[in-house]
Amino acid sequence: MARGGENAAAAKAARRLAAAGVEIVALAMVDNAGVTLVKCVPLHRFEEAVRFGIGLSPVFSVFLVDDSITSSPHLGGPTGDTRLMPDPAAAMPLAASPGWALAPVDQLDQEGAPYPACARTFARTMLERLASFGLELRGAYEMEFFLGHRTSGAGDEDPHPAHPGPAYSAIALAEVEPFATVLIGALEEQGTGVMQFHPEYSTGQLELSVPHGTGIAVADTNLVLRHTVRAAARSHGLVASFAPVVFAGLVGNGAHVHLSLWNKRGRNVFNGGRGPEGMTREAEAFTAGVLDALPALTAVTAPSVASYQRLQPHRWSGPWAVWGRENREAALRFVTGMVGSRPEAANLELKSMDAAANPYLALGSIVAAGIDGLEREMALPEPVLDDPASIPATRRRALGIRQLPSSLGAAIRELERSSLIRNAMGDVLFDAFLATRRGELAVFGGMDPAEMVRAHRWRY
Numbered sequence: 001m002a003r004g005g006e007n008a009a010a011a012k013a014a015r016r017l018a019a020a021g022v023e024i025v026a027l028a029m030v031d032n033a034g035v036t037l038v039k040c041v042p043l044h045r046f047e048e049a050v051r052f053g054i055g056l057s058p059v060f061s062v063f064l065v066d067d068s069i070t071s072s073p074h075l076g077g078p079t080g081d082t083r084l085m086p087d088p089a090a091a092m093p094l095a096a097s098p099g100w101a102l103a104p105v106d107q108l109d110q111e112g113a114p115y116p117a118c119a120r121t122f123a124r125t126m127l128e129r130l131a132s133f134g135l136e137l138r139g140a141y142e143m144e145f146f147l148g149h150r151t152s153g154a155g156d157e158d159p160h161p162a163h164p165g166p167a168y169s170a171i172a173l174a175e176v177e178p179f180a181t182v183l184i185g186a187l188e189e190q191g192t193g194v195m196q197f198h199p200e201y202s203t204g205q206l207e208l209s210v211p212h213g214t215g216i217a218v219a220d221t222n223l224v225l226r227h228t229v230r231a232a233a234r235s236h237g238l239v240a241s242f243a244p245v246v247f248a249g250l251v252g253n254g255a256h257v258h259l260s261l262w263n264k265r266g267r268n269v270f271n272g273g274r275g276p277e278g279m280t281r282e283a284e285a286f287t288a289g290v291l292d293a294l295p296a297l298t299a300v301t302a303p304s305v306a307s308y309q310r311l312q313p314h315r316w317s318g319p320w321a322v323w324g325r326e327n328r329e330a331a332l333r334f335v336t337g338m339v340g341s342r343p344e345a346a347n348l349e350l351k352s353m354d355a356a357a358n359p360y361l362a363l364g365s366i367v368a369a370g371i372d373g374l375e376r377e378m379a380l381p382e383p384v385l386d387d388p389a390s391i392p393a394t395r396r397r398a399l400g401i402r403q404l405p406s407s408l409g410a411a412i413r414e415l416e417r418s419s420l421i422r423n424a425m426g427d428v429l430f431d432a433f434l435a436t437r438r439g440e441l442a443v444f445g446g447m448d449p450a451e452m453v454r455a456h457r458w459r460y
């Protein structure tokens with residue numbers, strides 16, 4: 001955007017935020033460990049921040065989830081600066097945090113050029129590439145989280161869940177209703193919106209779906225949603241955890257991404273075609289590209305050592321590198337929606353993802369894989385409609401059904417081999433991300449499951 005346009009957009013956003021009662025803006029980005037970092041400015045400094053940014057060391061690109069620091073061939077050490085440039089149009093007042101707004105940022109260098117390890121810039125670049133195929137992505141992250149009371153002391157004790165189940169029950173809802181009132185009210189008031197909310201399967205677990213957004217807003221909303229959940233929890237003396245697993249041995253928290261692609265004629269290409277389950281050729285090729293890249297994508301979508309306590313069979317976490325209509329064990333579940341609603345509703349759900357993932361890196365990498373499918377005009381194999389775990393191993397092999405990597409180490413090996421993701425991210429971002437994954441494997445890899453869960457429980 002030309003400087004004049006940028007200033008006008010900043011002034012317009014500042015007026016909009018002021019009208020909503022905002023006094024302070026949290027500039028937010030997600031690091032390569034999946035942790036959302038913030039720097040806050042009073043509203044009267046917001047326009048200046050849009051023009052010149054707020055400083056942040058490049059070293060945060062190689063931060064690990066425990067706040068220790070690694071290095072990559074390009075990054076590490078005390079020198080240098082990046083500028084956090086808030087996106088004025090994306091700044092969102094936070095109704096559960098009176099006086100506050102959250103503004104997602106792009107990172108630039110001090111000369112005004114894109115910082116090569118900026119995850120949001122990466123995702124936007126991939127979405128722009130997708131646009132060159134005449135396709136616009138719409139979607140949303142569907143977030144599961146634990147809600148409960150954090151016990152006092154060192155914080156190592158198990159938290160008390162806010163509901164005891166039964167799964168999906170009105171009994172569980174009754175326990176969390178005042179929290180849900182604040183949460184849903186705030187999301188509706190601030191314009192994020194709510195599709196649905198329910199008590200989930202695991203102890204203290206809840207799930208929230210929000211209306212589908214367009215392009216980079218899919219990832220921006222993920223940050224807003226999490227912060228709103230935390231604020232609503234705090235207002236009732238509760239805490240939320242988006243960690244992949246909150247109790248060792250129990251079902252974990254997913255952060256499934258739902259996406260559809262819309263062509264220039266305003267049609268959802270996941271419906272109305274002659275391909276499998278009504279997909280068009282474009283939707284099929286995109287899906288086939290994602291399917292093909294799933295093993296390499298796993299380090300991005302399930303990036304924590306703890307992710308692999310969740311990504312197991314019989315947890316509906318999508319641990320199998322297959323696709324199938326409404327198959328909840330498949331990493332790619334194809335959702336057609338009900339007859340009559342399909343032109344709007346048909347979408348692809350990637351289930352092999354949890355909230356340790358950086359939502360920008362995940363979105364960008366999934367789109368990069370889909371573009372690869374489009375470029376190679378790939379076709380889908382037969383769908384898998386059974387539970388892969390129930391198919392005898394020899395037959396599974398004959399059918400080409402593979403399980404996704406079942407540990408961070410195995411996922412890293414798949415990522416290292418992926419020229420697709422390296423080329424899409426560029427060396428600086430790819431090597432920094434890889435360094436953080438290797439770093440976390442070294443720090444946490446030797447822990448027993450319960451210790452590993454405790455080390456991550458309050459980090460996401």
Ligand code: GLU
Pocket residue numbers: 144251252253254255310315316317318328351
């Ligand atoms: N909790 C499951 C997961 O870890 C997902 C359950 C569902 O299908 O919503 O992804």
Ligand code: MG
Pocket residue numbers: 144200207
């Ligand atoms: Mg769920």
